[in-house]
Amino acid sequence: MENLKLEIKEKIIENLNLEDVEIADIQDSDKLFGDGLGLDSIDALELIVMLDKDYGIKLTDPKQGKSIFESIDTMSKYITENRTK
Amino acid sequence: MYIQSYCHIKNDQLWLNGKDIFKDAQKNDLKGFLKNSYKNQNINYPKFFKMDNLSKLAILASELILSKIDVQEFDNNIALVFSNNASSLDTDRKHQKTINDLDDYFPSPAIFVYTLPNIGIGEISIKHQLKSENAFFVFEEFNAGFHRNYENSLIQNKKSKAVLGGWINVDEENYSAFLYMVSEHGTIEHTEQNLLKLYKE
Numbered sequence: 001m002e003n004l005k006l007e008i009k010e011k012i013i014e015n016l017n018l019e020d021v022e023i024a025d026i027q028d029s030d031k032l033f034g035d036g037l038g039l040d041s042i043d044a045l046e047l048i049v050m051l052d053k054d055y056g057i058k059l060t061d062p063k064q065g066k067s068i069f070e071s072i073d074t075m076s077k078y079i080t081e082n083r084t085k
Numbered sequence: 086m087y088i089q090s091y092c093h094i095k096n097d098q099l100w101l102n103g104k105d106i107f108k109d110a111q112k113n114d115l116k117g118f119l120k121n122s123y124k125n126q127n128i129n130y131p132k133f134f135k136m137d138n139l140s141k142l143a144i145l146a147s148e149l150i151l152s153k154i155d156v157q158e159f160d161n162n163i164a165l166v167f168s169n170n171a172s173s174l175d176t177d178r179k180h181q182k183t184i185n186d187l188d189d190y191f192p193s194p195a196i197f198v199y200t201l202p203n204i205g206i207g208e209i210s211i212k213h214q215l216k217s218e219n220a221f222f223v224f225e226e227f228n229a230g231f232h233r234n235y236e237n238s239l240i241q242n243k244k245s246k247a248v249l250g251g252w253i254n255v256d257e258e259n260y261s262a263f264l265y266m267v268s269e270h271g272t273i274e275h276t277e278q279n280l281l282k283l284y285k286e
Contacts, residue, residue, distance in 0.1 A: 015195075016135070016195070017134045017135045017195075018131075018134070019120075019131060019133075019134035020131075038131075042135075042194050042195050042198060043195075045194035045195075046193065046194055046195050049191055049192075049193060049194065052191065053191045
């Protein structure tokens with residue numbers, strides 16, 4: 001699980017072009033949206049694509065994203081339970 | 086009408102009113118040059134890094150001019166009139182690559198939102214809270230006569246109090262920017278000849 005969390009942080013920083021953000025800056029329980037990492041709606045769509053492309057998870061209801069993408073903790077738990085690759 | 090100030094971005098250099106204000110000596114690619122220029126100009130706007138190269142170039146060039154003036158002096162009514170030759174082709178190609186293979190079909194929303202040339206105008210408007218007239222034209226080359234007429238018309242017809250106009254072009258590693266501010270005050274007359282002369286500097 002710890003390796004997966006590290007991998008997700010790396011992907012978020014690279015795929016969402018978070019300049020000047022280091023892996024150590026993102027705590028597992030930090031909010032990714034709003035006051036936390038400050039991600040926006042386009043970032044949310046990128047995360048949905050990332051789930052599909054890298055872990056084989058298709059979100060049929062985009063509203064699910066709100067709880068899945070709450071933090072690195074929630075993302076890693078959801079990916080572990082639902083990944084197909 | 087007068088040209089208040091103008092800038093160029095080309096050949097790894099930033100120029101403001103004819104003076105060289107930054108040269109990137111690191112021989113970067115365009116992405117690296119834009120990043121170094123952003124840092125050199127102390128532009129604190131993290132969203133910059135999420136933009137495509139065309140919008141980054143537009144933001145960078147606009148900052149050279151708008152950061153030196155009080156936008157509120159013009160009631161935030163500064164029209165934006167840009168043109169270029171390559172439209173958004175640079176980003177269109179990147180988007181195309183993500184959808185070419187039906188077995189590997191993952192279009193990126195972050196790339197797709199920049200597949201129009203006028204998105205850079207929107208980025209400038211958001212950053213400076215401009216709710217003004219704007220247009221982006223695609224020409225074979227910089228059309229000084231068209232720009233002069235269109236920009237004068239906007240101010241003369243009270244559609245805007247000033248205009249930020251010019252040329253913003255990106256096609257892979259080839260790029261150039263020439264922006265200028267037109268208003269009722271300045272020293273260089275806003276004529277077709279002067280625009281062409283400044284463009285060629």
